[in-house]
Structures are given as C-alpha cells and as structure tokens.
Amino acid sequence: MKATNMRTLTVSLTPHQAAMMESAIESGGYASNSEIVRDALRLWAQREEVRQMELASLKKAYDEGMASGEGRAVDADTLLAELKAEARRRG
Template sequence: MKATNMRTLTISLTPHQASMLENAVESGGYASNSEIVRDALRLWEQREEVRQMELARLKKAYDEGMASGEGRSVTADTLLAELKAEARKRG
C-alpha cells in the first residue's frame, strides 16, 4: 500500500495489548505496530464476512422452514421413535 493511501488513527490499548504489539515488533514477527493492526483488521474482516454468510444461511433456512408449511406438535417420545425409524431406513 502506498503511504499516501494511509490514514492515521489514534487507538487506545490496554497495557497488555501494547506489550503484545511491542514484543511482536521487537521479536521480528512484524515490522511495525501498524502492520500488526492491519493484520488484525484483515482477520476481523474475514470473521465478519463469515458471520454475514452464516447469518444469510440461517435466514435462508428459517425462510425455507416457514415456507414448508404448518408445524405440528409432537412429544419427545414420538420424535425419538420417528428419528430411530428414519435411521433404520437409512441403514
């Protein structure tokens, strides 16, 4: 990334977080604190993307369930018997 594309922000860290950053730079794992923060943000972006995909999957499953028709009341014993019968059919 070009330096002209960078934006400077001020962030607050706990002493432990600041120490972790310093140690990572001093040990050579990262070139700078900024590099660590950018790496952490990339991981956060990936996690958020996965979270959005999971929410979309759950919404789709919910919508499909709602569109599948009226539900029914069933006791735990009846449900268990039905599941066992289904498992026997599959082998």
C-alpha cells in the same frame, strides 16, 4: 501502500496489548505497530464476511422451514420413535 493513502488514527490499548505488540515487533513477526493493526483489521474483515455468510445461511434455512408448511405438535417420545424408525429405514 503509499504514505499519501494512509490515515493516522489514535487508539487506546491496555498495557498488556501494547506489550504484545512490542513483543511481536521485537521478535520480527511484524515490522511496525501499523502492520499489526492492518493484519488485525484484515482478520476482522474475514471474520465479518464469514459471519455474514452464516447469517445468510441461517436466514435461508429459516425461510425454507417457514415455507415447508404448517408445523405439528409432537411429544418427545413420539419424535424419538420417529427418528429411530427413520434411522432403521436408512440402515
């Protein structure tokens, strides 16, 4: 990235977080604090993308469930017996 495309921000870190960043730079894992922050933001963006996909999947499952018809009341013993019977049929 060109320096002209960069924006300077100020962030507050705990002493532990600052020490972790310093250690990462001293060990050669990262070249600078900025590199660490950019990497953390990339990971955050990936996590948010996965979260959005999971939410979409849950919404789809909910919508399919709602569209599948009227529910029915069932007690635990009946449900367990039905699940066992289905498992036996499947082998």
